Amino acid sequence: MLGDDHEFRHGHYSALVPLPITVLVVTWRGAAHIADCLDALAAQDRPHRTLVVDNASDDGTAALLAAHPSAPEVLRLPRNTGYAGALAAALSHVDTPLVAWLNDDAAPAPDWLGLLEDALGAAPGAAAAASRLDRADGTAQSTGVRLTADGHGYDRVTGELPVFGFCGGAVLLRTEALRAAGGVPAAFFCYYEDTDTAWRLRLAGHDVLAVPSARVRHRHGASTRPGSxxxxxxxxxxxxxxxxxxxxxxxxxxxxxxxxxxxxxxxxxxxxxxxxxxxxxxxxxxxxxxxxxxxxxxxxxxxxxxxxxxxxxxxxxxxxxx
Structure with missing residues (x-):
């Protein structure tokens, strides 16, 4: 039920305190990897609500979601709307102050949400906090996004330098700031919805933080094929x-x-x-x-x-x- 109040106790919730964060997990034919993502979310040390947006998967993903012990909420879409389309469709179902975007092939460390939430809490002028995404071998895929001289969004992989934007595969945003800036560009389908969102947040006067200690293991390209x-x-x-x-x-x-x-x-x-x-x-x-x-x-x-x-x-x- 949307809008329920909960308390977080040893990984379980009871109806007492409002949850601060909704984690949106977008999936499409994610049966091979989404269980790892849900297991990692269940191990988070901060309370949150998990909403999986299923882009009309036809590979058994729906049955896997129904059987998973974390019992995530599921919003099943009638067709594949891509990552951007799914995030846009889910935003109206979010009633928490903070909203996270998370790829279904990403597995965050247990302190991921807590580190991002604390970073935003300490920076009231920031509307988004970027994670560090690591490849399977532990090397950095992204610690945030910079804006190149020809307008590309390009992943930073080192340091704690200021970042223009964030990789949308794992990020925490202020829900109202996202809505006020125009939400998510659903027509993009896939890619650059994150850098477009960072642009609009910057234009609205907000900052974007890099939180490289908030780490996520990412199977880059599990759902799409980079280079295709x-x-x-x-x-x-x-x-x-x-x-x-x-x-x-x-x-x-x-x-x-x-x-x-x-x-x-x-x-x-x-x-x-x-x-x-x-x-x-x-x-x-x-x-x-x-x-x-x-x-x-x-x-x-x-x-x-x-x-x-x-x-x-x-x-x-x-x-x-x-």
């Missing part, structure tokens, strides 16, 4: 849509023009890279999708600008290239 054509399609398209929505107009126009120009000359190049994002057909599809989605992105741009307390140019000058 679909991966590159979503990355290229969503980066450009993000810039249209959030960045200074000159930056967005420059990056769109660069992408279109490179696409146009690719068939003439003998030395073009083999990576899927340099395939002419994929890039042409991205451009076609950008054209189709541009009206909606421009409407969103106006809305983002209307909510901003900091100028796009100021955010860009402060963070691009850092």
């Amino acid at each position: 054509p679909e991966f590159h399609r979503w990355n290229e398209r969503n980066r450009l849509l993000m810039l249209v929505r959030c960045a200074p107009a000159a930056v967005a126009a420059r990056e769109l023009a660069k992408f279109a120009a490179l696409t146009a000359v690719l068939p003439l190049r003998r030395d073009r890279p083999a990576a899927a994002n340099f395939r002419f057909t994929l890039r042409a599809r991205v451009l076609a999708e950008i054209v189709a989605m541009l009206p909606g992105a421009l409407v969103a741009r106006r809305a983002v600008g209307g909510l901003a307390r900091v100028s796009r140019g100021e955010v860009w000058r402060s963070w691009a290239g850092r």
